[in-house]
Amino acid sequence: MGFSLGQWARELGRWVPPAALAHAGQPAALFFHGVEAHTEDPRVQTNHHEVAQFRAILEGLRDFDVLPLDTLDEVLAHPDKHGRSVFLMSDDGYRNTLTVAADLLDEFRMPWTLFVSTAHIGTGTPNPVFLARLFFFYAPPGTYTLPHLGMVILGNEESREKSALSGIERLRFLPGEQAQATLAAMRDAFAPDALEALAARFASEKFLDWNEVRALAGRGVTIGAHADSHWPMHAGQSLAWLTQQAAGAKARIETEIGPCRFFAYPFGNKRDVGVGAWKAVRDAGFSHGFTTLSGTLAAGGNPYLLPRYGLGPRDTHIASLVPLLFTGNPRLRRWQASIG
Numbered sequence: 001m002g003f004s005l006g007q008w009a010r011e012l013g014r015w016v017p018p019a020a021l022a023h024a025g026q027p028a029a030l031f032f033h034g035v036e037a038h039t040e041d042p043r044v045q046t047n048h049h050e051v052a053q054f055r056a057i058l059e060g061l062r063d064f065d066v067l068p069l070d071t072l073d074e075v076l077a078h079p080d081k082h083g084r085s086v087f088l089m090s091d092d093g094y095r096n097t098l099t100v101a102a103d104l105l106d107e108f109r110m111p112w113t114l115f116v117s118t119a120h121i122g123t124g125t126p127n128p129v130f131l132a133r134l135f136f137f138y139a140p141p142g143t144y145t146l147p148h149l150g151m152v153i154l155g156n157e158e159s160r161e162k163s164a165l166s167g168i169e170r171l172r173f174l175p176g177e178q179a180q181a182t183l184a185a186m187r188d189a190f191a192p193d194a195l196e197a198l199a200a201r202f203a204s205e206k207f208l209d210w211n212e213v214r215a216l217a218g219r220g221v222t223i224g225a226h227a228d229s230h231w232p233m234h235a236g237q238s239l240a241w242l243t244q245q246a247a248g249a250k251a252r253i254e255t256e257i258g259p260c261r262f263f264a265y266p267f268g269n270k271r272d273v274g275v276g277a278w279k280a281v282r283d284a285g286f287s288h289g290f291t292t293l294s295g296t297l298a299a300g301g302n303p304y305l306l307p308r309y310g311l312g313p314r315d316t317h318i319a320s321l322v323p324l325l326f327t328g329n330p331r332l333r334r335w336q337a338s339i340g
Protein backbone atom coordinates (compact mmCIF):
# COMPACT_ATOMS: atom_id res chain seq x y z
CA MET A 1 0.00 0.00 0.00
CA GLY A 2 2.93 2.33 0.56
CA PHE A 3 3.15 5.36 2.81
CA SER A 4 0.08 7.57 3.12
CA LEU A 5 0.60 11.31 3.42
CA GLY A 6 -0.46 11.14 7.03
CA GLN A 7 2.24 8.59 7.75
CA TRP A 8 4.75 10.69 5.85
CA ALA A 9 3.99 13.78 7.95
CA ARG A 10 4.15 11.55 11.04
CA GLU A 11 7.65 10.30 10.18
CA LEU A 12 9.02 13.62 9.00
CA GLY A 13 7.66 15.34 12.10
CA ARG A 14 10.01 13.26 14.23
CA TRP A 15 13.02 14.94 12.65
CA VAL A 16 12.01 18.57 12.34
CA PRO A 17 12.57 20.77 15.42
CA PRO A 18 9.31 22.48 16.48
CA ALA A 19 10.98 25.92 16.56
CA ALA A 20 11.64 25.67 12.82
CA LEU A 21 7.90 25.40 12.21
CA ALA A 22 6.53 27.76 14.86
CA HIS A 23 5.35 30.33 12.31
CA ALA A 24 4.41 27.94 9.52
CA GLY A 25 1.09 26.79 10.94
CA GLN A 26 -2.39 26.44 9.51
CA PRO A 27 -5.48 25.48 11.54
CA ALA A 28 -6.18 21.76 11.75
CA ALA A 29 -8.59 19.20 13.13
CA LEU A 30 -7.16 16.22 15.05
CA PHE A 31 -8.97 13.16 16.30
CA PHE A 32 -8.51 10.17 18.57
CA HIS A 33 -10.89 7.38 19.62
CA GLY A 34 -10.57 6.17 23.20
CA VAL A 35 -8.04 6.38 26.02
CA GLU A 36 -7.44 3.31 28.14
CA ALA A 37 -5.45 2.67 31.30
CA HIS A 38 -4.38 -0.76 30.07
CA THR A 39 -4.51 -2.54 26.70
CA GLU A 40 -4.90 -6.30 26.96
CA ASP A 41 -4.71 -7.25 23.28
CA PRO A 42 -3.56 -4.63 20.75
CA ARG A 43 -4.79 -6.85 17.88
CA VAL A 44 -8.40 -6.13 18.84
CA GLN A 45 -8.11 -2.92 20.89
CA THR A 46 -6.74 -0.97 17.93
CA ASN A 47 -8.54 2.29 18.63
CA HIS A 48 -7.19 3.35 22.00
CA HIS A 49 -4.31 5.44 23.31
CA GLU A 50 -2.78 4.47 26.62
CA VAL A 51 -2.95 7.20 29.27
CA ALA A 52 0.76 8.12 29.14
CA GLN A 53 0.68 8.44 25.34
CA PHE A 54 -2.43 10.58 25.46
CA ARG A 55 -0.98 12.81 28.14
CA ALA A 56 2.15 13.34 26.02
CA ILE A 57 -0.05 14.41 23.08
CA LEU A 58 -1.89 16.91 25.28
CA GLU A 59 1.46 18.25 26.56
CA GLY A 60 2.45 18.85 22.93
CA LEU A 61 -0.82 20.64 22.26
CA ARG A 62 -0.11 23.21 24.98
CA ASP A 63 1.75 25.18 22.27
CA PHE A 64 -1.48 25.49 20.26
CA ASP A 65 -4.82 27.23 20.70
CA VAL A 66 -7.24 24.35 21.18
CA LEU A 67 -10.64 25.85 20.31
CA PRO A 68 -14.26 24.73 20.75
CA LEU A 69 -15.81 23.57 17.48
CA ASP A 70 -18.45 26.31 17.47
CA THR A 71 -15.64 28.67 16.37
CA LEU A 72 -15.19 26.64 13.16
CA ASP A 73 -16.96 29.18 10.91
CA GLU A 74 -14.60 31.93 12.07
CA VAL A 75 -11.52 29.72 11.60
CA LEU A 76 -12.58 28.65 8.09
CA ALA A 77 -13.30 32.26 7.15
CA HIS A 78 -9.90 33.52 8.39
CA PRO A 79 -7.42 30.60 8.41
CA ASP A 80 -4.52 33.09 8.13
CA LYS A 81 -5.38 34.42 11.61
CA HIS A 82 -5.49 30.91 13.08
CA GLY A 83 -2.07 29.46 12.34
CA ARG A 84 -1.93 27.83 15.78
CA SER A 85 -5.58 26.87 16.10
CA VAL A 86 -6.48 23.23 16.55
CA PHE A 87 -9.77 21.36 17.05
CA LEU A 88 -9.62 18.18 19.09
CA MET A 89 -12.14 15.41 18.48
CA SER A 90 -12.96 11.85 19.56
CA ASP A 91 -14.81 9.38 17.35
CA ASP A 92 -17.29 6.56 17.99
CA GLY A 93 -18.42 7.22 21.59
CA TYR A 94 -16.43 4.83 23.75
CA ARG A 95 -17.22 4.81 27.45
CA ASN A 96 -13.59 5.50 28.35
CA THR A 97 -13.92 9.00 26.88
CA LEU A 98 -16.02 9.73 29.98
CA THR A 99 -14.14 7.61 32.51
CA VAL A 100 -10.57 8.42 31.36
CA ALA A 101 -10.18 11.02 28.59
CA ALA A 102 -12.60 13.68 29.87
CA ASP A 103 -10.68 14.18 33.13
CA LEU A 104 -7.36 14.52 31.31
CA LEU A 105 -8.83 17.02 28.85
CA ASP A 106 -10.33 19.00 31.74
CA GLU A 107 -6.97 18.99 33.49
CA PHE A 108 -5.41 20.57 30.37
CA ARG A 109 -8.46 22.84 29.92
CA MET A 110 -8.89 21.73 26.33
CA PRO A 111 -12.32 21.81 24.68
CA TRP A 112 -13.23 18.84 22.48
CA THR A 113 -15.94 17.30 20.38
CA LEU A 114 -17.32 13.78 20.64
CA PHE A 115 -18.73 12.20 17.46
CA VAL A 116 -21.09 9.36 18.42
CA SER A 117 -22.41 6.49 16.27
CA THR A 118 -26.00 6.58 17.51
CA ALA A 119 -26.95 2.92 16.91
CA HIS A 120 -24.19 1.88 19.33
CA ILE A 121 -24.99 4.28 22.17
CA GLY A 122 -26.58 2.41 25.05
CA THR A 123 -27.51 -0.65 22.97
CA GLY A 124 -24.62 -3.04 23.61
CA THR A 125 -24.09 -3.36 19.83
CA PRO A 126 -20.31 -3.56 19.33
CA ASN A 127 -18.34 -1.78 16.62
CA PRO A 128 -18.50 -4.22 13.65
CA VAL A 129 -14.73 -4.08 13.18
CA PHE A 130 -14.22 -5.13 16.79
CA LEU A 131 -16.62 -8.04 16.27
CA ALA A 132 -14.73 -9.04 13.10
CA ARG A 133 -11.40 -8.90 14.95
CA LEU A 134 -12.78 -11.14 17.70
CA PHE A 135 -13.81 -13.61 14.99
CA PHE A 136 -10.45 -13.61 13.21
CA PHE A 137 -8.33 -13.85 16.37
CA TYR A 138 -10.53 -15.81 18.80
CA ALA A 139 -13.00 -18.02 16.87
CA PRO A 140 -12.25 -21.77 17.21
CA PRO A 141 -9.76 -23.01 14.57
CA GLY A 142 -11.40 -24.31 11.42
CA THR A 143 -12.67 -23.51 7.95
CA TYR A 144 -15.61 -21.13 7.70
CA THR A 145 -17.74 -20.21 4.71
CA LEU A 146 -19.04 -16.71 5.26
CA PRO A 147 -21.73 -14.98 3.19
CA HIS A 148 -20.16 -12.46 0.77
CA LEU A 149 -16.61 -13.25 1.95
CA GLY A 150 -16.34 -16.93 1.03
CA MET A 151 -13.96 -19.36 2.65
CA VAL A 152 -11.88 -18.26 5.64
CA ILE A 153 -9.36 -20.60 7.27
CA LEU A 154 -8.45 -19.84 10.88
CA GLY A 155 -5.37 -21.71 12.02
CA ASN A 156 -2.16 -20.44 13.55
CA GLU A 157 -1.44 -16.87 14.57
CA GLU A 158 0.12 -15.95 11.25
CA SER A 159 -2.80 -17.20 9.17
CA ARG A 160 -5.23 -15.34 11.43
CA GLU A 161 -3.31 -12.08 10.97
CA LYS A 162 -3.47 -12.50 7.21
CA SER A 163 -7.15 -13.46 7.19
CA ALA A 164 -8.00 -10.50 9.41
CA LEU A 165 -6.17 -8.03 7.21
CA SER A 166 -7.76 -9.09 3.93
CA GLY A 167 -11.13 -10.08 5.41
CA ILE A 168 -11.77 -6.76 7.18
CA GLU A 169 -10.69 -4.83 4.09
CA ARG A 170 -13.24 -6.72 1.96
CA LEU A 171 -15.97 -6.60 4.61
CA ARG A 172 -15.64 -2.84 4.86
CA PHE A 173 -16.57 -2.26 1.21
CA LEU A 174 -19.64 -4.50 1.16
CA PRO A 175 -23.05 -2.82 1.06
CA GLY A 176 -24.29 -2.41 4.64
CA GLU A 177 -27.03 -5.04 4.40
CA GLN A 178 -24.60 -7.69 3.09
CA ALA A 179 -22.04 -6.88 5.77
CA GLN A 180 -24.73 -7.49 8.42
CA ALA A 181 -25.15 -11.05 7.11
CA THR A 182 -21.40 -11.64 7.17
CA LEU A 183 -21.13 -10.32 10.72
CA ALA A 184 -24.02 -12.52 11.85
CA ALA A 185 -22.15 -15.57 10.53
CA MET A 186 -19.01 -14.45 12.40
CA ARG A 187 -21.10 -14.27 15.58
CA ASP A 188 -22.38 -17.81 14.95
CA ALA A 189 -18.80 -19.14 14.96
CA PHE A 190 -18.84 -18.84 18.76
CA ALA A 191 -20.70 -21.05 21.21
CA PRO A 192 -23.76 -19.43 22.88
CA ASP A 193 -22.63 -16.75 25.40
CA ALA A 194 -18.94 -17.29 24.54
CA LEU A 195 -18.80 -14.14 22.40
CA GLU A 196 -20.39 -11.98 25.11
CA ALA A 197 -17.95 -13.32 27.70
CA LEU A 198 -15.02 -12.66 25.36
CA ALA A 199 -16.19 -9.15 24.44
CA ALA A 200 -16.60 -8.31 28.13
CA ARG A 201 -12.83 -8.79 28.58
CA PHE A 202 -12.25 -5.70 26.44
CA ALA A 203 -13.86 -2.90 28.43
CA SER A 204 -12.31 -0.35 26.07
CA GLU A 205 -14.81 -1.32 23.35
CA LYS A 206 -17.86 -0.53 25.47
CA PHE A 207 -19.89 2.43 24.20
CA LEU A 208 -21.42 5.20 26.29
CA ASP A 209 -25.14 5.27 27.02
CA TRP A 210 -27.23 8.41 26.47
CA ASN A 211 -27.08 9.51 30.12
CA GLU A 212 -23.30 9.39 29.87
CA VAL A 213 -23.32 11.36 26.59
CA ARG A 214 -25.53 13.93 28.34
CA ALA A 215 -23.04 14.06 31.22
CA LEU A 216 -20.26 14.89 28.75
CA ALA A 217 -22.40 17.52 27.03
CA GLY A 218 -23.03 18.99 30.49
CA ARG A 219 -19.27 19.31 30.96
CA GLY A 220 -19.05 21.39 27.79
CA VAL A 221 -18.21 18.69 25.26
CA THR A 222 -19.70 19.36 21.79
CA ILE A 223 -21.66 16.34 20.56
CA GLY A 224 -21.51 15.56 16.83
CA ALA A 225 -22.76 12.66 14.70
CA HIS A 226 -20.57 9.77 13.53
CA ALA A 227 -23.39 8.16 11.52
CA ASP A 228 -25.94 5.74 12.94
CA SER A 229 -24.13 2.40 12.42
CA HIS A 230 -20.35 2.52 12.56
CA TRP A 231 -19.91 1.56 8.92
CA PRO A 232 -18.49 3.27 5.80
CA MET A 233 -20.81 5.50 3.72
CA HIS A 234 -19.14 4.41 0.50
CA ALA A 235 -20.40 4.55 -3.07
CA GLY A 236 -21.92 1.03 -2.79
CA GLN A 237 -24.47 2.10 -0.13
CA SER A 238 -28.11 2.76 -0.99
CA LEU A 239 -29.69 6.19 -0.65
CA ALA A 240 -31.97 4.84 2.10
CA TRP A 241 -28.94 3.62 4.05
CA LEU A 242 -27.08 6.92 3.64
CA THR A 243 -30.13 8.93 4.69
CA GLN A 244 -30.51 6.86 7.85
CA GLN A 245 -26.80 7.34 8.62
CA ALA A 246 -27.01 11.13 8.29
CA ALA A 247 -30.56 12.28 9.02
CA GLY A 248 -31.28 9.38 11.40
CA ALA A 249 -28.21 10.09 13.52
CA LYS A 250 -28.96 13.82 13.63
CA ALA A 251 -32.57 13.26 14.72
CA ARG A 252 -31.50 10.88 17.49
CA ILE A 253 -28.87 13.26 18.88
CA GLU A 254 -31.29 16.18 18.76
CA THR A 255 -33.89 14.14 20.68
CA GLU A 256 -31.40 12.99 23.30
CA ILE A 257 -29.03 15.97 23.61
CA GLY A 258 -29.89 19.07 21.55
CA PRO A 259 -28.94 20.80 18.27
CA CYS A 260 -26.27 18.94 16.28
CA ARG A 261 -24.56 20.46 13.23
CA PHE A 262 -21.26 18.58 12.88
CA PHE A 263 -20.74 15.19 11.25
CA ALA A 264 -17.72 12.89 10.97
CA TYR A 265 -17.74 9.95 8.52
CA PRO A 266 -16.96 6.47 9.92
CA PHE A 267 -13.57 5.32 8.53
CA GLY A 268 -13.66 8.56 6.54
CA ASN A 269 -11.01 7.84 3.94
CA LYS A 270 -11.30 8.22 0.16
CA ARG A 271 -13.04 4.91 -0.54
CA ASP A 272 -15.27 5.16 2.56
CA VAL A 273 -17.05 8.36 1.51
CA GLY A 274 -19.00 8.52 -1.76
CA VAL A 275 -20.76 11.39 -3.50
CA GLY A 276 -24.04 10.26 -1.96
CA ALA A 277 -22.52 10.40 1.54
CA TRP A 278 -21.66 14.09 1.64
CA LYS A 279 -24.92 14.98 -0.11
CA ALA A 280 -26.87 13.01 2.53
CA VAL A 281 -24.97 14.88 5.25
CA ARG A 282 -25.69 18.24 3.58
CA ASP A 283 -29.36 17.36 3.01
CA ALA A 284 -29.80 16.27 6.64
CA GLY A 285 -28.96 19.85 7.66
CA PHE A 286 -25.45 19.48 9.03
CA SER A 287 -23.16 22.49 8.49
CA HIS A 288 -19.88 20.56 8.15
CA GLY A 289 -18.53 17.05 7.61
CA PHE A 290 -15.11 15.72 8.60
CA THR A 291 -13.20 13.01 6.74
CA THR A 292 -9.97 11.30 7.81
CA LEU A 293 -7.84 12.63 4.96
CA SER A 294 -4.82 14.57 6.18
CA GLY A 295 -4.72 18.29 5.51
CA THR A 296 -5.43 21.66 7.12
CA LEU A 297 -8.55 23.77 7.45
CA ALA A 298 -6.92 26.35 5.17
CA ALA A 299 -7.38 23.95 2.23
CA GLY A 300 -10.79 25.38 1.34
CA GLY A 301 -13.22 23.41 -0.80
CA ASN A 302 -16.29 21.42 0.13
CA PRO A 303 -17.32 22.07 3.80
CA TYR A 304 -18.77 18.54 3.91
CA LEU A 305 -15.36 17.03 3.09
CA LEU A 306 -13.04 18.71 5.60
CA PRO A 307 -9.68 17.11 6.45
CA ARG A 308 -8.81 15.61 9.83
CA TYR A 309 -5.66 13.98 11.11
CA GLY A 310 -5.94 10.74 13.11
CA LEU A 311 -3.59 10.84 16.12
CA GLY A 312 -1.51 7.68 16.27
CA PRO A 313 -0.35 6.15 19.56
CA ARG A 314 3.20 7.40 19.02
CA ASP A 315 2.31 10.95 17.94
CA THR A 316 3.94 12.56 20.94
CA HIS A 317 5.93 15.05 18.78
CA ILE A 318 2.71 16.83 17.90
CA ALA A 319 4.25 20.31 17.83
CA SER A 320 6.32 19.30 14.79
CA LEU A 321 3.62 17.26 13.15
CA VAL A 322 0.70 19.71 12.99
CA PRO A 323 2.59 22.33 10.91
CA LEU A 324 3.32 19.66 8.27
CA LEU A 325 -0.31 18.72 7.69
CA PHE A 326 -0.63 21.30 4.89
CA THR A 327 1.29 18.85 2.68
CA GLY A 328 -1.93 16.80 2.43
CA ASN A 329 -3.96 19.68 0.98
CA PRO A 330 -3.34 19.10 -2.77
CA ARG A 331 -4.45 15.46 -2.49
CA LEU A 332 -7.51 16.52 -0.45
CA ARG A 333 -8.48 19.13 -3.06
CA ARG A 334 -8.11 16.66 -5.93
CA TRP A 335 -10.34 14.19 -4.13
CA GLN A 336 -12.95 16.85 -3.25
CA ALA A 337 -13.07 17.86 -6.91
CA SER A 338 -13.40 14.24 -8.06
CA ILE A 339 -16.54 13.66 -5.96
CA GLY A 340 -17.99 17.17 -6.29
Ligand SMILES: [Zn+2]
Binding pocket: 091, 092, 226, 230, 265, 266, 267
Ligand atom coordinates in the same frame (compact mmCIF):
# COMPACT_ATOMS: atom_id res chain seq x y z
ZN1 LIG B 1 -15.11 5.73 13.96
